Amino acid sequence: MRAASVIGQTHKSKSHTINTKRGLDYLLSQLRKVKSCGQDRFIACCPAHHDKNPSLAIRTNGGVILLKCFAGCSTFEIVSSIGMVLAELFPESNEFRKPLKNPFPAVDVLRCIKREVMIITVTAIRIVNGEKIEKSELDRLILACSLIEVAYD
Template sequence: MATKEKATLAQVAGENSHSNYTKHGIDYLLAQLHKVRQTGHGRWIGCCPSHNDKSPSLTIRDDDGVILLKCFAGCSAYEIVSAVGMEMSNLFPEQREYSKQNISKNPFPAADVLRCIQMEALIVAVTACNIVKDTSLSDKEKNRLLIAAARIGGAYV
């Protein structure tokens, strides 16, 4: 690889940025790839190192320290990181210590919570219809109703 091309890759990889250039991050990964170019904030495309790639088929995304990889030729993330001398653990930020301040009060997206509540509400509604019809509930149905009630109540917390 020509010196000029190496310098360009180093700049793309952020070697001159505030992040440290280690084997554990996006900077190192990008420096190992050919024909790398940035396609957006925290997004790149380049040639996949795990197969004979002539034109870029690998997309790379830095998602708040987590490195996401997608080879459109079908190579796995394991094959990709192994080809550049990295390990799967290098795709994830080092484990941070968490305190109550760091933990979100609502760790799940509202749409996911509502989807779950919708299913549990359906179970409650069907059970209520059976009770109105004077249909006796099996132990399994009673237990499922209690689970639905607990999940609906737990969604508030």
């Protein structure tokens, strides 16, 4: 069998399987504001929605790339928005490794919801001080609470 490699893609003739494995390095290269949070742990802006601050947690676990958008985007939406497929998040080998019990440490979750906590705090202070809250601010407060609830789950 002859294999040709083009931009991280391997196509083997006489095979019905096409391997488009690009992996973690490719994924990270497609994201904005990538910040390392430890070994094989990152946060970045989610490419599936208009993200101004990092809300996407990325880590590897047993060779699998794990993604969690704390704004609620699905893994499919995230990988599709950068031209990847879900299969590229998994190792090529058939070897199964037991995943970690908690794939996203609490510190990663806290980093992603830090802005939402600040929005809630500022709005609460304004309410306590008797300031009028606009509908758009109330909507943003509700969104912040929802995002924290998603992070909790």
